[in-house]
Amino acid sequence: xxxxxxxxxxxxxRGSQDRSLERRxxxxxxxxxxxxxxxxxxxxxxxxxxxxxxxxxxxxHCHPASKAAIEELLRFFGPACYYGLRRxxxxxxxxxxxxxxxxxxxxxxxIILYDQRPSPWTIAGALxxxxxxxxxxxxxxxxxxxxxxxxTVVWPGETLRDFLRFDVLMHEIGHHMxxxxxxxxxLRVARSKDHEQWADxxxxxxxxxxxxxxxx
Amino acid sequence: xxxxxxxxxxxxxxxxxxxxMHAAEMVGSACxxxxxxxxxxxxxxxxxxxxxxxxxxxxELAQSYPAIVALDTFDEADxxxxxxxxxxxxxxxxxxNERLGISRDIRRLAHDAIEIPMVSRQVSCLNVAAAAAxxxxxxxxxxxxxxxxxxxPQRRRPDLLLMGAGDPIELGxxxxxxxAFGWERALVEDRRGVWFGCDRIQRSEGRGAxxxxxxxxxxxxADPGMSHAYRKVVVITVAHPGIPLHxxxxxxxxxxxxxxxxxxxxxxxxxxxxxLGRSVELVHLDLPAxxxxxxxxxxxxxxxxxTARQVGRKPREVGRERGxxxxxxxxxxxxxxxxxxxxVFLEDLEAY
Numbered sequence: 001x002x003x004x005x006x007x008x009x010x011x012x013x014r015g016s017q018d019r020s021l022e023r024r025x026x027x028x029x030x031x032x033x034x035x036x037x038x039x040x041x042x043x044x045x046x047x048x049x050x051x052x053x054x055x056x057x058x059x060x061h062c063h064p065a066s067k068a069a070i071e072e073l074l075r076f077f078g079p080a081c082y083y084g085l086r087r088x089x090x091x092x093x094x095x096x097x098x099x100x101x102x103x104x105x106x107x108x109x110x111i112i113l114y115d116q117r118p119s120p121w122t123i124a125g126a127l128x129x130x131x132x133x134x135x136x137x138x139x140x141x142x143x144x145x146x147x148x149x150x151x152t153v154v155w156p157g158e159t160l161r162d163f164l165r166f167d168v169l170m171h172e173i174g175h176h177m178x179x180x181x182x183x184x185x186x187l188r189v190a191r192s193k194d195h196e197q198w199a200d201x202x203x204x205x206x207x208x209x210x211x212x213x214x215x216x
Numbered sequence: 217x218x219x220x221x222x223x224x225x226x227x228x229x230x231x232x233x234x235x236x237m238h239a240a241e242m243v244g245s246a247c248x249x250x251x252x253x254x255x256x257x258x259x260x261x262x263x264x265x266x267x268x269x270x271x272x273x274x275x276e277l278a279q280s281y282p283a284i285v286a287l288d289t290f291d292e293a294d295x296x297x298x299x300x301x302x303x304x305x306x307x308x309x310x311x312x313n314e315r316l317g318i319s320r321d322i323r324r325l326a327h328d329a330i331e332i333p334m335v336s337r338q339v340s341c342l343n344v345a346a347a348a349a350x351x352x353x354x355x356x357x358x359x360x361x362x363x364x365x366x367x368x369p370q371r372r373r374p375d376l377l378l379m380g381a382g383d384p385i386e387l388g389x390x391x392x393x394x395x396a397f398g399w400e401r402a403l404v405e406d407r408r409g410v411w412f413g414c415d416r417i418q419r420s421e422g423r424g425a426x427x428x429x430x431x432x433x434x435x436x437x438a439d440p441g442m443s444h445a446y447r448k449v450v451v452i453t454v455a456h457p458g459i460p461l462h463x464x465x466x467x468x469x470x471x472x473x474x475x476x477x478x479x480x481x482x483x484x485x486x487x488x489x490x491x492l493g494r495s496v497e498l499v500h501l502d503l504p505a506x507x508x509x510x511x512x513x514x515x516x517x518x519x520x521x522x523t524a525r526q527v528g529r530k531p532r533e534v535g536r537e538r539g540x541x542x543x544x545x546x547x548x549x550x551x552x553x554x555x556x557x558x559x560v561f562l563e564d565l566e567a568y
Contacts, residue, residue, distance in 0.1 A: 100549040107543045131549045168547045175545040188543040195545065 007047060007079045047079035050109075051087040057115035063090045064116055065164040073165050076210060081173055084180040085109045088169070103168040105175045108186055113168060119155035126151060138163040166207040174199030219306040220245040220355055221281065222348055223272060225322055226252040226313040230259040233269065235345035236311070238509040242349065243356040248272040252319065278325055281308035286326035287351045288318045289341065293331040296354045297525045298362030303327050309355055311348045314341055332521065333363060335398030335529055338430045342396055343389040346517035353518045356504055360462055363524075365531030369398070372527045374472035375446070376520075377403040377438060377492070380482040381512050384410040384418045388425025389513035390476070390520075394433060395426075397524035401434040408481060412437050446493030447471040452519040454510075456484050458498035461519065467526040476519050478512040 026036045052067045067090070074082050086109035093101055093114035100123070104112045127135070132142055139159030143152045155163070178198055182189040190198070222240040227233050227249060240247035248270050249255060259269045277284065282305035287296070301307050310326065312318035318326075332350055334340050342350070354360065366372060376399050381387035387410055394402050406412050411422055423429075448468060452461065452475065466474060473492055477484065489496040501519060 102547045102549075104547070105545040107545075127549060134549075171547055172545060179543075186542050199545070 007083050047083065049074055050082055050085040052090070053087060054090045055092055057090075058092045060117065061093070061115040062118050063113070063164075064118075064160045065090075065113065065169065069161060069165060070169065073169070073210070076213070077170075077206065081177070081206075085111065085173070085176060087111075088113065090115070102164065103172050105172040107176075107179050109176060109180070111169065111172045111176070113164060116160070116164070119153075119160055121153040121155075123151040123153060134167065135163075138167050162207075166203050166210070170206040171199045171203040174202030177202065218301075218358075220352065221306065221308045222247045222352060223277060223308050223310045224249045224312075224344070224348070225310055225318050226250065226316060227255055227344060228253045228258070228313060230255060230262045232344050233259060234263055235511055235514070236348050238511055239345055239349040239352060239514050241508040242503050242505055242514065243352045244505045245352060245356070246270070250274065250277070250319075250322070253313070274321055274325065277308060277322075281306050283307045283328070284322075284326045285309050285328045285330055285355070286318050286323055287311045287330055287332070287347060288323075289331050289334075290323075290329045293329040295363055296330045296332050296351060296521075298360055299328075299330050299354065300358065301328055301355075307355060309348070309351050311344055311351065314344050333524075333529060334396050335369075335524070336396050338432055339392055339395045339427055342393050342517060343425070343513060345511070346389055346393055346513050349511075349514035350517050350521045353503075353521075357462070361525065364528040366528035367530065369528050369530060370400075372467040372469055373398065374450075374466060374468060374474045374523065374527075375401075375403065375470060377405060377473055377475045378516065379405045379475055379477040380407045381410060381478045382408050382481040383512065384414065384422030385425045386478070386512035387411055388422040388428075390516035391426040391433060391435065392431060393513070393517040393520050395431045397520045398527070398529065399433060399520075401436060403436050403438040405438040405440055407440055411435070441491075443491045444473065444493055446473040447495065449473045449475060449489060449493040449496045450499050451475045451477065451484070451489060451496065452499050452501055452515075453477065453479060453484050454501045454503060454515055455479050456498055456500065458500035461499050461501045461522050464497065464499045465526070466523040467528070474519070474523055476512075476516045479515075480510045480512070 029036050049071055052070055054063065054067050057063055070088060088111045090113050093116075100121075101114050102116070103114065106112065126144065127142065135142055135153060139156065139162070141154040141156065143154070144150075145152055175195060178195060179189060188195075220243065222236060222245055224233060224236050224247070227236070233249060233255060237247040249272070251269070251271050256269050256271065272280075283301040283303040285301055285307060286293075287309055288311075310318055310322055312322075323329075330351070332342065332347060341347070376394055378387065378390055378394070381390070381404075387404070387406075391402065391404075404411055410418055414422070426433075448471060450464060450466060450472065466472075475489075475492065477487075484498070501515060
């Protein structure tokens with residue numbers, strides 16, 4: 001993990017707050033009986049948020065987690081979580097992809113969140129038990145219809161937004177943190193399975209912390 | 217011909233080892249194994265009826281063979297087409313494990329490194345026995361023509377018909393070779409029903425051998441009675457005399473059809489070849505040995521390698537390094553139904 005001062009001011013040159021010279025001078029003056037007033041250091045500025053780029057969604061789609069919602073979440077968790085992130089992009093998904101793709105981390109430091117259909121979703125085919133569990137944990141209400149050929153997923157209230165924010169964005173940030181803090185930003189640093197497990201656990205912890213803070 | 221020996225390094229699958237021995241038989245050479253992965257035990261358990269596995273230690277390999285040639289995908293490797301070993305004397309061709317490649321100590325020991333040029337990015341290696349057969353074929357021939365850089369190899373690439381394969385693994389490995397050598401589509405005449413409409417076990421065996429998960433080749437079912445209108449049809453055979461394979465022009469584009477029949481199932485003389493095109497040519501794949509165990513994947517891979525050599529490939533861009541692909545982590549859900557369409561009966565539709 002990087003030092004907190006570095007995380008707070010990632011673009012400051014190294015040694016920008018080094019006070020050793022000032023202390024040496026003050027000591028020399030003190031030997032001559034002159035006491036110098038120590039000037040207060042300027043407070044380090046908060047690290048800037050990564051750039052968030054928003055592309056208009058496709059017709060009939062939306063970005064469930066808006067730019068403001070993402071910024072609010074990043075500010076809540078602080079610079080330690082977004083250090084090294086270069087940009088977050090809200091983009092249009094690929095209509096040719098048969099899968100439901102929510103987000104992607106392109107190492108190093110680029111997170112892509114795809115637009116989604118508004119609730120309810122109609123999915124051709126069935127989802128596995130693990131996938132259903134992920135959706136249910138996020139608050140979705142999946143329902144199988146038409147002899148198992150289709151599935152309807154209803155997202156009540158803000159659950160879809162929170163799914164995108166925690167289970168997708170924070171999950172990808174979890175992946176990013178593994179890469180970032182291992183110092184090997186462009187190489188795979190863990191087995192995919194371990195990477196995914198760690199990112200899932202990180203997203204879950206973030207959701208718990210956030211919900212506790214909001215409730216408190 | 218120089219004495220040639222095939223050496224399998226760290227091979228895990230005993231069936232691959234057996235096919236490698238048969239590949240060595242095809243060119244009249246011996247086959248030895250350097251056992252790192254408990255191949256001897258697996259061999260004893262699964263292929264008990266066969267003779268004991270012939271093994272060789274690394275010291276013996278270094279002493280017995282003045283020219284050791286490593287066949288793998290090294291950066292500095294020469295293309296197998298037109299290759300001649302630099303050192304005189306008996307040649308040992310070493311092939312390695314499909315996943316792990318040749319072990320480091322043999323790589324250091326090798327005097328030459330060669331590779332079979334691959335076109336596909338998704339399927340970047342052949343089945344180990346198929347690779348060994350291709351390597352042995354070109355080394356036994358002693359050089360031959362090299363591959364040419366072409367700006368438009370796909371226009372020169374002929375269509376491919378894989379005919380009458382009797383085993384899903386053999387057919388799957390041949391399909392894998394076709395994809396690796398750059399074919400984007402192939403016709404499959406599945407007379408024995410080992411690929412289309414087969415049972416689950418055969419299906420999984422065949423698809424596994426073809427690496428279908430990442431193999432994008434488009435397979436088109438061809439009916440045995442179907443007529444085609446190709447201008448030129450080339451039937452590649454080992455049993456019947458004909459024009460030698462390397463003297464045949466195999467890069468005439470989409471008007472040409474290359475037919476690779478499984479000669480353990482298809483009788484060449486009884487086939488109506490005229491239905492495939494106007495001009496039919498029997499081409500002979502000349503192998504040094506006359507009696508050997510026929511494996512479709514070995515013959516098909518050699519035929520495909522020679523065709524790919526003649527088709528050529530795009531020259532590698534100068535100054536552009538092979539870049540490591542950066543990792544991407546994705547959050548996505550995949551629905552269970554793979555098929556895009558469903559079979560619906562009229563009465564069901566009415567009820568619906």
